[in-house]
Amino acid sequence: MIVATGLVVSRGGADVVRGVSIDVAGGAWLTIVGPNGAGKSSMLLALAGLIPAAGSIVVGGVSIAEGSTRTRARRVALVAQQPVVPEALTVAEYVSLGRTPHLSFFGTETARDHELADEVLARIDLTWAAERRVDTLSGGEFRRAVVGRALAQEAEVLLLDEPTTGLDLGHQVDVLELVDELRRERGITVVSAMHDLTLAARFSDRFALLAHGEIVAEGTPAEVLDPHVLARHYGIAVHVVHGPGGELIVVPARTPVGRR
Amino acid sequence: MRDAARVRGAATGGRARPLAAARARRAALWTSAGVGSVVVAGVAGLVVGPVAVPTAEVVRWLLSWVPFTAAPTLSEQDLAILTQLRLPRVVLGGLVGAALAVSGAAYQAAFRNPLADPYLLGSAAGAGLGATLAITLGLGGASLAVPVAAFAGALVGVGLAYAMASTRAAGRTSTSLVLAGVAIASFLTAAQTYLQQQNTDSLREVYSWMLGRLGTGGWHEVLLALPYVTASAAVLLASRRLLVVLSLGDVEAASLGVRVGRDRAIVVIAASLATAAAVAVAGLIGFVGLIVPHAVRMATGASHRVTVGLSLLFGASFLIACDIVARTLVAPGELPIGVITAFIGAPFFALILRRSGGAR
Numbered sequence: 212m213i214v215a216t217g218l219v220v221s222r223g224g225a226d227v228v229r230g231v232s233i234d235v236a237g238g239a240w241l242t243i244v245g246p247n248g249a250g251k252s253s254m255l256l257a258l259a260g261l262i263p264a265a266g267s268i269v270v271g272g273v274s275i276a277e278g279s280t281r282t283r284a285r286r287v288a289l290v291a292q293q294p295v296v297p298e299a300l301t302v303a304e305y306v307s308l309g310r311t312p313h314l315s316f317f318g319t320e321t322a323r324d325h326e327l328a329d330e331v332l333a334r335i336d337l338t339w340a341a342e343r344r345v346d347t348l349s350g351g352e353f354r355r356a357v358v359g360r361a362l363a364q365e366a367e368v369l370l371l372d373e374p375t376t377g378l379d380l381g382h383q384v385d386v387l388e389l390v391d392e393l394r395r396e397r398g399i400t401v402v403s404a405m406h407d408l409t410l411a412a413r414f415s416d417r418f419a420l421l422a423h424g425e426i427v428a429e430g431t432p433a434e435v436l437d438p439h440v441l442a443r444h445y446g447i448a449v450h451v452v453h454g455p456g457g458e459l460i461v462v463p464a465r466t467p468v469g470r471r
Numbered sequence: 472m473r474d475a476a477r478v479r480g481a482a483t484g485g486r487a488r489p490l491a492a493a494r495a496r497r498a499a500l501w502t503s504a505g506v507g508s509v510v511v512a513g514v515a516g517l518v519v520g521p522v523a524v525p526t527a528e529v530v531r532w533l534l535s536w537v538p539f540t541a542a543p544t545l546s547e548q549d550l551a552i553l554t555q556l557r558l559p560r561v562v563l564g565g566l567v568g569a570a571l572a573v574s575g576a577a578y579q580a581a582f583r584n585p586l587a588d589p590y591l592l593g594s595a596a597g598a599g600l601g602a603t604l605a606i607t608l609g610l611g612g613a614s615l616a617v618p619v620a621a622f623a624g625a626l627v628g629v630g631l632a633y634a635m636a637s638t639r640a641a642g643r644t645s646t647s648l649v650l651a652g653v654a655i656a657s658f659l660t661a662a663q664t665y666l667q668q669q670n671t672d673s674l675r676e677v678y679s680w681m682l683g684r685l686g687t688g689g690w691h692e693v694l695l696a697l698p699y700v701t702a703s704a705a706v707l708l709a710s711r712r713l714l715v716v717l718s719l720g721d722v723e724a725a726s727l728g729v730r731v732g733r734d735r736a737i738v739v740i741a742a743s744l745a746t747a748a749a750v751a752v753a754g755l756i757g758f759v760g761l762i763v764p765h766a767v768r769m770a771t772g773a774s775h776r777v778t779v780g781l782s783l784l785f786g787a788s789f790l791i792a793c794d795i796v797a798r799t800l801v802a803p804g805e806l807p808i809g810v811i812t813a814f815i816g817a818p819f820f821a822l823i824l825r826r827s828g829g830a831r
Binding site for chain 2: 217255256259261279280281282283284285288289291294295297298299300301303304308309311313316317318319341342344447
């Protein structure tokens with residue numbers, strides 16, 4: 212579980228996150244939605260402890276301000292929006308990098324770390340690619356490897372910043388399904404930032420709509436995906452319809468010609 | 472499709488160990504090749520010279536340091552040539568080449584910049600100013616004045632660049648550090664040029680120092696550089712895994728629990744110390760720190776974890792080999808070794824670039 216209270220993040224002299232509080236139960240999935248510039252990425256970086264923030268962040272009952280950078284990375288893992296594709300690393304080596312917070316400064320992986328990396332590779336279905344270079348993977352495979360690296364951190368909280376950017380439809384669902392399975396199996400708490408509201412609604416337990424650094428709506432996807440609320444904060448009319456299986460589908464309406 | 476892949480994963484038991492073992496074997500093979508290249512270059516460095524000393528005699532002399540082997544049969548003159556002239560020169564060449572190449576590999580990883588070289592942060596310019604200062608003050612004759620001044624200058628250069636980039640406003644990023652290095656280097660080079668222009672009588676001496684040389688090196692220089700190069704190389708070799716993590720960029724490295732600013736500083740300080748020691752005893756020898764790590768990376772296709780150590784070995788043999796060429800090509804005269812490193816390095820690099828299909 213992760214609880215943040217009164218989170219304030221300042222960047223470039225302005226507050227980009229202004230007094231946000233969230234409370235995500237263990238094994239739950241919260242998605243932060245909101246227009247560009249709302250402060251979603253800043254909030255995730257702050258939750259990961261990577262940028263200074265006022266307020267408190269508590270993971271599993273312990274404040275992340277306590278303990279070292281290394282301890283924090285054992286409890287919170289981040290999948291960055293555009294992960295760097297490293298040169299000359301094999302997929303197995305890449306996934307093993309997730310063991311970094313468990314190693315000492317000059318330390319190297321033990322047999323147990325290698326075993327764990329092998330398990331992760333099997334779990335993310337990349338065992339066949341273990342000795343392939345990461346920079347030869349397809350976009351979808353690479354994203355799985357990034358999730359695998361985060362998984363190898365054995366953290367209880369997984370933060371995902373736009374995990375489906377640049378992926379085709381099939382691979383978008385593929386990555387999100389993988390994350391969903393992992394949180395069900397292992398009770399991992401997931402906090403993600405996403406733009407695709409339809410896709411996010413299929414996987415998240417709860418939504419928090421962020422606008423101008425503040426949470427303006429929070430609840431189940433059905434509660435937050437209100438056409439009026441969305442219209443107000445995205446500045447565009449939207450239709451929210453139900454699909455054949457009852458799933459929510461958000462469709463933006465076109466601005467009438469001449470009204471732009 | 473995922474299910475099919477999962478079955479495949481289960482069928483292999485989720486293990487890829489045979490392939491990982493093959494990778495480890497490849498790394499070990501390359502390491503042996505690196506050690507072999509140092510040995511071959513070293514022996515060649517002892518054999519080649521104006522006075523002919525038979526290879527077999529040289530090898531027997533080297534082996535005589537191993538207990539229970541036959542005593543060497545060298546004449547006193549040959550022994551003096553080997554111990555006083557050629558051996559210190561070979562050792563110094565190896566030390567300087569190793570220092571420059573391993574620092575280059577570390578800089579390129581820590582700054583995520585393929586063009587980063589050991590002279591990046593103002594160390595060369597600082598060393599140049601220090602050496603020029605010592606020479607123009609008339610201290611050029613004292614055996615260690617120039618190297619010590621160059622060493623101090625190099626550390627001052629890197630220190631200034633670091634201080635400039637470490638303010639909160641500068642952001643403490645790798646880019647701000649590189650930019651600060653460029654600014655400091657320009658400033659120090661200007662100061663050095665001014666000094667040189669005011670003291671034209673020592674121009675030749677300064678110029679010869681700048682071009683780099685191993686010829687005047689003896690055991691003094693070896694002993695001066697050895698502790699710094701050894702300590703720095705040990706730190707850089709121990710940081711191999713850290714360098715891989717740093718190559719993921721600041722945000723991802725930090726998310727993996729690395730204290731990016733501090734850890735990069737450790738690597739940069741170690742690399743700068745090795746560079747300063749190399750520059751102090753051998754002047755400015757270009758190309759080694761840039762080309763050797765790239766050549767090793769392209770030839771092996773391995774990550775920083777393997778290439779940092781290999782750069783150290785191949786850097787040593789490369790510079791020893793270049794020095795042999797530098798002192799034989801126009802014998803009895805000598806060419807500046809920096810000229811040779813570029814003349815050999817550039818075509819060699821082109822060859823590797825063509826064969827590997829690019830630096831990936």
